[in-house]
Amino acid sequence: MAGVLLVTAAMVTTASFAQNVPVPKPAPKGRDGGASAGGPAITGATQAPPNPIIPDPRRNVPSSIFQTFDANQKAQAAKVSAYLSSLQTLVGNFVQVGPDGSKTQGDFYIQKPGKMRVEYDAPSPIDIVADGSSLVVRDRKLATQDVYPLSQTPLRFLLSDRIDLMKDTNVISVTADDLFISVTIEEKQALVGTSRLLLMLGAKDGQLKQWTVTDPQGYDTTFAVYNLDTSKKLDPSMFKIDFTNYGPSPG
Numbered sequence: 001m002a003g004v005l006l007v008t009a010a011m012v013t014t015a016s017f018a019q020n021v022p023v024p025k026p027a028p029k030g031r032d033g034g035a036s037a038g039g040p041a042i043t044g045a046t047q048a049p050p051n052p053i054i055p056d057p058r059r060n061v062p063s064s065i066f067q068t069f070d071a072n073q074k075a076q077a078a079k080v081s082a083y084l085s086s087l088q089t090l091v092g093n094f095v096q097v098g099p100d101g102s103k104t105q106g107d108f109y110i111q112k113p114g115k116m117r118v119e120y121d122a123p124s125p126i127d128i129v130a131d132g133s134s135l136v137v138r139d140r141k142l143a144t145q146d147v148y149p150l151s152q153t154p155l156r157f158l159l160s161d162r163i164d165l166m167k168d169t170n171v172i173s174v175t176a177d178d179l180f181i182s183v184t185i186e187e188k189q190a191l192v193g194t195s196r197l198l199l200m201l202g203a204k205d206g207q208l209k210q211w212t213v214t215d216p217q218g219y220d221t222t223f224a225v226y227n228l229d230t231s232k233k234l235d236p237s238m239f240k241i242d243f244t245n246y247g248p249s250p251g
Helices: 071-086 155-159
Strands: 089-097 103-111 113-119 126-133 136-141 144-149 171-176 180-189 193-202 208-214 220-229
Touching: 071 171, 071 180, 071 193, 113 155, 155 193
Parallel strands: none
Antiparallel strands: 089 103, 089 220, 103 113, 113 126, 126 136, 136 144, 171 180, 180 193, 193 208, 208 220
């Protein structure tokens, strides 16, 4: 697994980009120690897996230190901030597109602040678990895992209890059209370089649609979500990191 992980875990969602596309499921399933077997109470018909919107790689140009935003852009960013801050629990399915264009699918569970579980469908052996302070990328087949501080990953913005994007992050782009409101956040770290997180919400329903993480080398990993449920009660044990049965990755 070490071969597909970056040193800082900034791009933890790339951990299984080489897996094959599994057969999609209609909704998250119950698991031992996890969500109930009945599945989330999703309003309306179950959605089919979406086709992720792959950002134009040419967009990753250096940002201006004099970046300014007009009133409309600030209002759109405030709308995204309010939505993210309103979430406490979020459960759903996802389609991930890795830097090489390959797709994986699975289920994700968020319990704010700071907790997340991502389970990839077979044949991928990867799980991602955040417990509020640490984040692990786990390989069930090898029984190994890489551990990172959650504070060093862009996922912390999604998992923050409350957030004001304009004040708490370095926003470099805000756009809106008939389909999406998009906000791009940039992080510069002295040792590893610059990474970005692009958040996209539906323009009409205001719901999270996808996010794209760009690593310091410029590679994108897109994570499109659907069948979202904000009412599910989650078992705290599903966010517990197992340091007993999973050791560090070799090498």
